[in-house]
Amino acid sequence: MNKKVGKMTLSMALAAVLAFAPAQAFAPAQAFAAPATDISGHWAEKVITQWQEKGLISGYEDGTFKPDNSVTRAEFVIMLNKALGFTQKGNVTFSDVSANAWYYDAVAIAVEAGYCAGYEDGTFKPNATITRAEAAVMIAKAKELTANTEAADKFADASRIPAWAKGSIGAVSAAGFMTGRTDGTFDASNTITRAEAVSSLDRTMEKEENEEVKDAVVTKDDTV
Template sequence: MRKNAKKATKRTCSMALAAVLAFAPVTVFGATDTANHWANAVISDWESKGLIKGYEDGTFKPDNSVSRAEFVTMMNNVLKNDAEGTVSFTDVKETDWFYQAVAAAVNAGYCNGYEDGTFKPSATISRAEAAVMVANAMGLEQDAAGAEGFSDEIPVWAV
């Protein structure tokens, strides 16, 4: 009788597992909205390396602009910068998902806030801001001649 009970339990567990797998939404890897996107290969590669990740709802939103908080998070991932620290921007609270990323970036010296005491974590990062952060992280020297090849107006602080 015990043998039949074990067999029935195994069969029930197998059927339950099969049902769960049959009806569960399955994503091969990563976000659900990148499969047909032109950057899918890069997104998948970077995700597999831990450099980026999607949103909690399972999307990546590849056509959205990148925010300042998202950019410093990616920079920290690339640089393996997981230093802890504190910041006192008026718009960055310790409970925000990006707090430690912002603190690590600022404490590493490649990122700053604004003169008004804000960081503007949700603002779209500009090309100039991103370039300055990358240059600071790489320890590059300022070279005003390098800005001459661009047709857009570059802020003085980014030249």
């Protein structure tokens, strides 16, 4: 056989194999990542593991999750979008969010969902760590909760909760989405950790699922 013809035949055969090969064979490696190596015994181990199994969140390339690390604003909107199933994109006008940024689509979705307003200077600050107060405001807006300043007054540090976040903090607390510290404070100005973010957002998912089930139940003559 002519060597040139033989090479061409082999190339065509390989191309045919690749064209009809299962898509899973080319899935990203992280899609099949094992559970994180650094969450054993952590208070949020169960919920983090569940989120990883569902593909809602991934760890780092070294196999860790770093549950106590802070979360950036970009990372948080990605998590919130996934938790509540938001997918529609809006028009991004933030001066510091470029169209080729890895988080652009997530921010666009957050804008359309109506929970992401940014700052007065027109920025979003995607790489800045998000505080517990900011996280509470985003969750409250995403869930369309009514402001509840009275519920925020129960925290020992209520006087230190910023006015722009007090109603949202009270709302997410009353709804059971976010909890305070063991010392009775909410710790609004501190950053939210990866473990805290997953736990809080998981509770919003549970509430939604329970509400959907409740809406679907029809009772008649004691029969459900």
